[in-house]
Amino acid sequence: MDVTQYHSHYADSSLHIYSLYPFLQKATTSRIILQQRFSANDELVSVNKRMAGKAVDKPPTSAFDFEIVEGVSDHLRTVVASSGQSSPWIDPATIKLRQRIGRGVFGDVWLATRHQTTADYDEYHEVAVKMLHPMKEDNINLVLDHLANLFTQCQGLQHVCWLQGLSVINGKLCIVMKFYEGSIGDKMARAKGGKMSLQDVIRYGTDLARGIMELHSKEILILNLKPHNFLLDENDHAILGDIGIPYLLLGVPLLTSDMSRRLGTPNYMAPEQWQPEVRGPISFETDSWGFGCSIVEMLTGSQPWSGKSVDEIHKAVVQKQEKPHFPGGLPPAVENVIIGCFEYDFRNRPLMGDIFQAFLSSPEAAYGDGGWRELGSLLNLDKLSGSGYSKWLVLKDQLQIRDTVRSRKPPNSCKPENMEVPEGTIVGVERDTERNGFVLVRVHGIHDPLRVHGSTLERVTFGLAAGDWVRLEEDRKKHSSVGILHSIYRNGSVAVAFIGLETFWKGNCSELQMAEAFCARQFVRLKPDTFSPRFEWPRKRGGDWATGRVCQVLPNGCLVVNFPGMLVFGDENSSFLADPAEVEIVSFNSSAGIVKKYKHLEDFHWAVRPLLVALGLFTAMKLGLFVGKRVGGSKLKKGSNLVIPIEGQKGEVQTAGNAAWLPPKVANIIFREGASVTTTSR
Numbered sequence: 001m002d003v004t005q006y007h008s009h010y011a012d013s014s015l016h017i018y019s020l021y022p023f024l025q026k027a028t029t030s031r032i033i034l035q036q037r038f039s040a041n042d043e044l045v046s047v048n049k050r051m052a053g054k055a056v057d058k059p060p061t062s063a064f065d066f067e068i069v070e071g072v073s074d075h076l077r078t079v080v081a082s083s084g085q086s087s088p089w090i091d092p093a094t095i096k097l098r099q100r101i102g103r104g105v106f107g108d109v110w111l112a113t114r115h116q117t118t119a120d121y122d123e124y125h126e127v128a129v130k131m132l133h134p135m136k137e138d139n140i141n142l143v144l145d146h147l148a149n150l151f152t153q154c155q156g157l158q159h160v161c162w163l164q165g166l167s168v169i170n171g172k173l174c175i176v177m178k179f180y181e182g183s184i185g186d187k188m189a190r191a192k193g194g195k196m197s198l199q200d201v202i203r204y205g206t207d208l209a210r211g212i213m214e215l216h217s218k219e220i221l222i223l224n225l226k227p228h229n230f231l232l233d234e235n236d237h238a239i240l241g242d243i244g245i246p247y248l249l250l251g252v253p254l255l256t257s258d259m260s261r262r263l264g265t266p267n268y269m270a271p272e273q274w275q276p277e278v279r280g281p282i283s284f285e286t287d288s289w290g291f292g293c294s295i296v297e298m299l300t301g302s303q304p305w306s307g308k309s310v311d312e313i314h315k316a317v318v319q320k321q322e323k324p325h326f327p328g329g330l331p332p333a334v335e336n337v338i339i340g341c342f343e344y345d346f347r348n349r350p351l352m353g354d355i356f357q358a359f360l361s362s363p364e365a366a367y368g369d370g371g372w373r374e375l376g377s378l379l380n381l382d383k384l385s386g387s388g389y390s391k392w393l394v395l396k397d398q399l400q401i402r403d404t405v406r407s408r409k410p411p412n413s414c415k416p417e418n419m420e421v422p423e424g425t426i427v428g429v430e431r432d433t434e435r436n437g438f439v440l441v442r443v444h445g446i447h448d449p450l451r452v453h454g455s456t457l458e459r460v461t462f463g464l465a466a467g468d469w470v471r472l473e474e475d476r477k478k479h480s481s482v483g484i485l486h487s488i489y490r491n492g493s494v495a496v497a498f499i500g501l502e503t504f505w506k507g508n509c510s511e512l513q514m515a516e517a518f519c520a521r522q523f524v525r526l527k528p529d530t531f532s533p534r535f536e537w538p539r540k541r542g543g544d545w546a547t548g549r550v551c552q553v554l555p556n557g558c559l560v561v562n563f564p565g566m567l568v569f570g571d572e573n574s575s576f577l578a579d580p581a582e583v584e585i586v587s588f589n590s591s592a593g594i595v596k597k598y599k600h601l602e603d604f605h606w607a608v609r610p611l612l613v614a615l616g617l618f619t620a621m622k623l624g625l626f627v628g629k630r631v632g633g634s635k636l637k638k639g640s641n642l643v644i645p646i647e648g649q650k651g652e653v654q655t656a657g658n659a660a661w662l663p664p665k666v667a668n669i670i671f672r673e674g675a676s677v678t679t680t681s682r
């Protein structure tokens, strides 16, 4: 293929972008030819001059002396849109990189010039080019495919950075975008104290929530929300500058990758974002966390977790489950929604629509001059978040007439505790309280419908409700076979979270079976047929697998397990993860025989065994002394305390009182009988 064929090839808009890759090497040649054509063609110069108000005087001769047509004309936008854009391809020869303006984990951003020419006009425009880091050749087609899809999805979105096309320059994939005036991050850097007025935060926040909703409606997650990725247009509107590159590159190995930062920028990353296949999956609500962090930064002028290393942030967010601090005194709706953004379990966070509503309902006008009035000290959100289901979780499913419903189980519980509605059908929804109101439920055997608050009910479709534990009929190696159902639509399509998957598994409820539920405080051990568990699992002294206690259930069913029966020293890891498909529940009742029951008792606390051993010795001693005294003729009155002489001790010491050093549960077990044992010195 010669250069002419190559150009006509690209002109064919139906051409699929990844079929172009083998010919990219020729791009440099084609650029030279294009420039020669310009230099020789005075006609084109006069065409330029005819472009009202946007003419350039002479054609550029090098990569750095283009004259720029200010802004991006609507004309160009129309041309791009009307070209059908079935091929988003931009000839690399028409792009001149001028200056690098940023370097991120996924690539560099360049200020560049794009040359566009038709029979009627000839224009040079400033564009921004996001040049992705090099990747293995095998992956290029896959990423191009994703990019082409992203490009199509993003066309016409109002609050998202305008993508002009895709190209490959020097073998690197490039996203060509409109060049914007600057970012919110830049504006903050110039502002006093590095922060913004509440008025601006609410105004920009509303714009951004709109942009995020636009992308979410196309099933695109952004995963990299931060003030430097919020661009400002010529009308001072905030535009989403990152169109979900981390999401796009999910699972694609990059040649130069910092794995800890592959899924976003640490300061803004949600707990599940650090290891989505273990603590995930990532979801729309992952962006709610990033949005919350960005708003906090815009309000305070300091980055969440500023001054902490990546490891420290990981520890704070993922392990200690800490939340960023933010100032009080915000409009109540905004404050509530931001508190919700920092829920550890993403199901309890608001969706972007909820955030948008909260920002929209907080008119900045109510705050006078828009000055930031900081009321009180920083709020620690740890204290604010309550237990139980959040309002945001309940709002995610709107009940409708004819839905089958049942009472919701309390959170962290396997069994329903108050089944006011074991199963019923919605026959009425209160209209004036649509989003969070009462419903009428017809329950079998009860004459009149019950009036119940919608938040206490969950929808049951084909026998399943969100939150149920499910098993995939077909066993798949990559991910666990047991997971948690997150949503079930009325047509039976489902989204399930499984360990091993970074995003939801989507399918039909007919592929699922109910699975045994796990909840906090249950004891679990590896199933006998599990020889190499997915996660590290400790062994007892004898070499058998230890039994642990579930302290948390993650949204994908991953169990966080502690081992109270094992003594932990210093910094040793005290909590482990477990795949629910690999463990079984252990309980006193299910432990057959006295030996197994005793062994299970040892799982409650590491001190049980030494104490019982000590108690056994002690009892033996008591018995020995008693027998000795009987033999020696001394008589103890019935009911009197047993007195044990101890060398060198003065006064009476109640051993039961000494149980204060014991953990309370162990103390209860051992001293439950209320035996009074006294020691005294001779």
Ligand SMILES: Nc1ncnc2c1ncn2[C@@H]1O[C@H](COP(=O)(O)OP(=O)(O)OP(=O)(O)O)[C@@H](O)[C@H]1O
Binding pocket: 101, 102, 103, 104, 105, 106, 107, 108, 109, 128, 161, 177, 178, 179, 180, 181, 182, 183, 224, 228, 229, 230, 231, 241, 242, 264, 265
């Ligand atoms: N279309 C654009 N117009 C103007 N400036 C842009 C555009 N896109 C990005 N920028 C700016 O370029 C800089 C670098 O952006 P980039 O997104 O690559 O870096 P980053 O935000 O540091 O890292 P990353 O997003 O990869 O985590 C940012 O300051 C951003 O504001």
